[in-house]
Amino acid sequence: MYLFFLWSTIDARWASPFDVRIDHHKADITHDLVINTARPRFSWKISRLDNLLYRNVQQAAYQLQLQSIQITERDNRFECDSERVNSSQSTHVSYTCQSDLLSSKYYRFRVRVWITKLEESSEWTNWIRFRTPIFNLHEYIIRNDNLLWIGSTKINMNELRKEFLVPNDSPLKSAIAYISGLGYYEFYLNGFKVDSSRKLDPGWTTYEKRTLLVSFDVSTNITTGMNAVGVKLGNGWYSQEQHGEFNYGPPRLIFILFILFENGGEMQIFSDQTWTGREGSIKHDSVYSGEMCDSRNDRSNWSRAGFNDSLSAWIMPESMPSPINISRNGLIVLQDMPPIRAGSDALHLEVEIDNQHQRYLNSEDIGKIKGASLTDGGILKPVAMWQSDSGMFSVLEMK
Incomplete structure (x- = not known):
């Protein structure tokens, strides 16, 4: 009887939910969660129990807690607790605050x-941080009016830069950048690619109808004193050569940087004609021709x-026209889909650690798996190829 009681007590506290999502974003694999809605939705999965008595179970209730994170002295505190909600719903749970x-x-x-x-109840998940x-x-x-699309019709201006001074009157608490470089861009701060x-x-x-801006949290990239931002531009699909649209090209940039200080002070950096630009080492780029x-x-x-x-x-740089066509109800909107990635953090393989815990393999884990090393540039190489009436097929080995 005593053993049964001890076993039941240990089993009573079980692992927290996993694969937690806010809107469609997977919290475990998204380093900078940006939620572009005032009333998001939440999803999760229930951890599997190892007790054979607990089969054919379902969620009976959930509890969500949400808090604001104070960044500056002027920020107001906000807390919301759903308390216990009797519901089996675990996908697209509405924000009810x-x-x-x-x-x-x-x-x-x-x-x-x-x-x-x-x-x-289960254990609480860890606190999951996000920003709006x-x-x-x-x-x-x-x-x-101070924010411009910039570029050049005179030269192939595919590198732009600007230096700016961050004062040390109060500690820097937050730096958020918004950027769109058409057709493609690479974003650098203080010598490092973001x-x-x-x-x-x-x-x-279709750029004249919808052009996307990407947001980055660059709080750790900015320091007090002089800083520099650099952007490389490429034609991508915003090009007459690639797309055939007469109004597409040349490349252009729009950039916003908001810096917040502990005392509530703000600083803003915009793309304007105080930047400088030139043609870099890339003389011509094409989606098809390289x-x-x-x-x-x-x-x-x-x-x-x-x-x-x-x-x-x-x-x-010149002040360039916006790619948006207002007469066609064009909009500039936040890029909300997961990005295209290439590198050691591009693959996310979900594994089961034990009966109650799941997680994603990191690059070191993957490197220890035979036949799945991400060395040698992370190239997927075919180990076998064959031809059939319906096309060519290949078997890939990760090297």
Whole structure:
């Protein structure tokens, strides 16, 4: 009897829900959760119990807790607790707090559940942090006269940069960037590429109807003193050569950086004609035909503060027209889909650790699996190929 009681007590507290999502974003594999709605939805899965008595169970109830994260001294505290909700729903659970989430704020949430045949709840999930963007980006951009699309009709201006001074009057608490470079872009801060595995941004759209902006949390990339931002541009699909649209091209950039300080002070950096630009080492790029590159035009440290280039003509960019066609109800919106990635963090393989825990393999885990090493550049190489009436097939080995 004593042994049965001990066994039941241990089993009463069971593992927290896993594969937690907010809207469609998987919390476990998204480093910077950006939720572009004032009333998101939540989803999760129930961990499997190892007790044979607890088969054929389902969720009986859940509890969600959500809190704001104070970044500056002026931020107001917000908390919401659903308390216990008797429901079997575990996908697309609605946000039920009375107040909407505010734009450009940080939040965190956690969840626990109850199941049939057990009175005790699961463990809480860890707190999951997310942030909200500017909710109406299009209105913000078209009403801001200081914010410009920049580029050039005179030269192939595919590298742009700007230096700026961050004061040390108060500690820096948050730095959020919004960027769109058409057709494609690469984003650098203080000499380093931001989110280096992210590729082919922004997403391909009918640009005159919908152009996408990507948001980055660059709080750890910015320091007090002089900083520098650099952006490389490519034609991508925003090109007459690729798309056949007369109004497409040349490449252009729009950029916003919001910096918040602990005392509530703000700083903003916009794309405007205080930037400088030039033609870099890439002389021509094409989705189908590749690149023509002249390495003599490479400049190390070009996206660092204090960079001086005596060999290139960095000139003031032009104010370029927006790709959006207002007469066709065109909009500039946040890119909300998961990005295209290439690199060691591009694969997410979900595994079961034990009967109650699941997680995703990291690059070190994958490297230890025979036949699935991500060394040698992460290239997928065919180990066998064959032809049939319906096409060519290949078996791939990861090297």
